[in-house]
Amino acid sequence: MDFKEKLRQASMAAEKNALEKMPSDEEISWTPSDRFNERMAKTISEIGPIMPKRAKPLWRIYAATAAAVVVIGLALSPLIHKSSDFIDPKEESGSGLSEDDSQRESEGLSHPESDSTQGQEGESAAVSEDHTTDHTTDDSWDEGHCTEGVQEIPSDTSVEDLSSASPDGEVGS
């Protein structure tokens, strides 16, 4: 034991001895003044701000983080659900364009603005314009695609008949 540790222990022992000589609480005649009581009540109510900030235990940090993630997740879930109901406009225009283009090709039509001298910006603008026009004016396109190859199923057809239907649309045997 070095001299500092010995002095520390000796000081502690000296303090304990002094405490033993101190009168008991009953022997100390002191009634705290109102001023003192008020100040102490204020100190006790402000115990949080008075104390220095200290590091939280790790489990509290983990628990608080997990709780925050759950809360944020719950708050965002309706938005995520809503956004999944939308059809991605990019995807729609992309597939529409390709269908449209393939149809045009099959019909022997060339793309009106597919000149290689045109810039990228002008091309996309022209394509989207053309695409809009297709949907609003070409009624036969919709009708043709929707009704072609579809047979009407008689109302008296049973489920068994449907399950045994051949791929080319014939119902029943």
Place this chain on the structure above:
Amino acid sequence: MIVYFALIDKESDREKFVALYEKYKKKMYHTAYLVLQDSYSAEDAVHEAFISVARNLDKIHSVDSAETAAYMCRAAKTRALNIYNAKKKETEQESFLEEGRDIPFDEPEFERICARSEVAEIAKCINQLPSPYRDVIVLRYLDDMPPREIASALGRKPDTIKKQLSRGRQMLKNMLEGGKE
């Protein structure tokens, strides 16, 4: 959730603080009153001591231990001495010490004597030291406070504390050697 965890902290801290207050307020008042001899100032010292305790609440592990009791009374005494020294800037004793009657002190010899003495024997000698020297010795070696911090806590000049430490150790050395200063 984070606010809730903060409240748990605050609530348990408050309970601990109130327990300390209820248990030690009278002893702290008594300690402060012995220094200041004035009820009004002693209450001020006790209040300031409790604010200091609140700032160091983490260091207190058990409300009922003898170490805690000693710490609480020491906090009250330190604040009382601070108030006392603020009221009487220059006491006779301090003037005397600052005049430069510093005793040549052999530090290695002091360490050697302490190392070969019993703890109980040193404790007895510490309690026989005059109050200013006893206080600085206890704050220096029990609370491990450097002289500058002791000076700030007691409201004395750092030079005064250094001289009191030096003189206190010299007295302690003489007592342990069986001589008288």
